Amino acid sequence: MIVGSLPENLDFEKRVAITPEVVKKYKSIGLDVHIGKNYATHLGLTDKEYEQAGASIFSHNDEIISNSNAILQMNILEDESLNKLKDKQILIGVLNVYNNEKKLKEITSKNINCFSLELLPRITRAQSMDILSSQANLAGYKAVVDSFAYFQKAIPMMMTAAGTISAAKVLVVGAGVAGLQAIATAKRMGSIVFATDVRLASKEQVESLGGKFLIVEGSENLETEGGYAKETSADFKKKQEELLKETLKKIDIVVCTALIPGKKAPIIIKKDMIEIMQSGSVIYDLAASQGGNSELTKVNQIIDSNGVKIMGESNILNKLPVSASNLYAKNMFNFVNNLYDKDNKQFKINLEDEIIEKTMVK
Numbered sequence: 600m601i602v603g604s605l606p607e608n609l610d611f612e613k614r615v616a617i618t619p620e621v622v623k624k625y626k627s628i629g630l631d632v633h634i635g636k637n638y639a640t641h642l643g644l645t646d647k648e649y650e651q652a653g654a655s656i657f658s659h660n661d662e663i664i665s666n667s668n669a670i671l672q673m674n675i676l677e678d679e680s681l682n683k684l685k686d687k688q689i690l691i692g693v694l695n696v697y698n699n700e701k702k703l704k705e706i707t708s709k710n711i712n713c714f715s716l717e718l719l720p721r722i723t724r725a726q727s728m729d730i731l732s733s734q735a736n737l738a739g740y741k742a743v744v745d746s747f748a749y750f751q752k753a754i755p756m757m758m759t760a761a762g763t764i765s766a767a768k769v770l771v772v773g774a775g776v777a778g779l780q781a782i783a784t785a786k787r788m789g790s791i792v793f794a795t796d797v798r799l800a801s802k803e804q805v806e807s808l809g810g811k812f813l814i815v816e817g818s819e820n821l822e823t824e825g826g827y828a829k830e831t832s833a834d835f836k837k838k839q840e841e842l843l844k845e846t847l848k849k850i851d852i853v854v855c856t857a858l859i860p861g862k863k864a865p866i867i868i869k870k871d872m873i874e875i876m877q878s879g880s881v882i883y884d885l886a887a888s889q890g891g892n893s894e895l896t897k898v899n900q901i902i903d904s905n906g907v908k909i910m911g912e913s914n915i916l917n918k919l920p921v922s923a924s925n926l927y928a929k930n931m932f933n934f935v936n937n938l939y940d941k942d943n944k945q946f947k948i949n950l951e952d953e954i955i956e957k958t959m960v961k
Contacts, residue, residue: 600944602935603633603667605660605680611913613920615639616671616692618928622652625932628941631655633663642921664688668946669938671931675699684711689946691934693717693730696960697862703960712948713960716934717860720957727933728954732776733926738885738915739780739856743769745918746852746883747788749901749908755789766791770843770850771810772867772892773857774801777885781854782810793846795839796857813846815839844872851877855884855892864889870904878906887911934958 602625604617615638617625622632632654636646646656657663664670664683672692675681681702684690687710694703694715707713716730726732747754747767756766769785771778774796782805785792792810794801802812815838847853847868858864864886873882873895884896895902896911903909916923937954940947950956 739777
């Protein structure tokens with residue numbers, strides 16, 4: 600049995616689904632690995648390294664598609680390759696089901712089995728496959744580092760003979776995996792950190808990292824059984840706006856991470872709130888690709904609103920592709936390992952397995 604992976608479109612995606620380290624893991628469970636020429640040379644990983652690990656290199660994508668039982672990608676394949684998938688073949692990646700619904704319906708109707716890893720259930724057995732956590736962790740870290748680079752003042756408090764420089768004040772919106780890493784990173788670098796989230800369970804986590812949790816008066820715990828945030832009521836939104844408006848007057852840097860799976864990102868930082876922020880402040884919006892948590896966010900642009908810089912990245916992990924690929928490739932291997940029946944040397948789609956059932960695109 601063969602797993603294959605095509606080079607990603609480097610204009611949009613620099614991460615890869617297979618690293619030389621995991622090629623050895625695939626070989627150890629009896630799977631051959633086929634990849635495209637110059638598959639990860641942009642990451643400093645040569646074809647020779649892949650060959651030494653046991654992978655076979657092909658010049659044409661058609662050869663990889665034709666030979667492989669399962670295609671492993673970071674993102675959904677481009678249309679030309681997608682249309683060449685064949686009966687009973689498997690496609691695994693972050694397929695962005697909600698944005699690619701029509702495209703995925705077409706290929707699943709051809710008896711092609713698609714698995715989208717952003718749909719993994721939050722259960723203990725799936726933790727080693729959890730791409731949302733591994734990637735969001737890096738995104739939270741990088742968002743803080745980038746926003747600090749744009750902020751034109753020192754971050755920690757500094758006491759000098761010429762006077763004292765106050766510590767920067769950071770607000771993290773959304774205390775999921777990305778938000779918690781952002782809090783930890785900002786705190787380590789000497790800033791004063793505040794955080795807000797609709798899930799009351801986040802309060803303890805925020806405070807354990809040294810952050811101050813902002814509580815909306817009379818709020819309830821808006822958390823799904825899967826651990827994600829629910830949409831909020833109009834009354835909650837109004838109270839949250841009032842609390843944030845007062846807080847933002849003294850905040851230097853805002854890192855936005857609030858997302859609702861499968862839906863447009865909630866707008867939390869309104870235009871009138873930005874207007875009262877201090878000139879020189881920075882808003883870094885990790886939710887930009889889903890519409891943004893800031894009303895003024897534009898994807899892949901830096902907006903200047905009365906001296907406040909608003910930054911929206913479509914894929915911040917293109918700035919950390921080596922680390923992100925290393926983690927993603929391990930998550931992918933663990934998923935494939937669960938899908939592969941080593942005794943019978945075939946892929947087994949067991950829909951009684953919650954991991955397989957939840958991630959399969961139907």
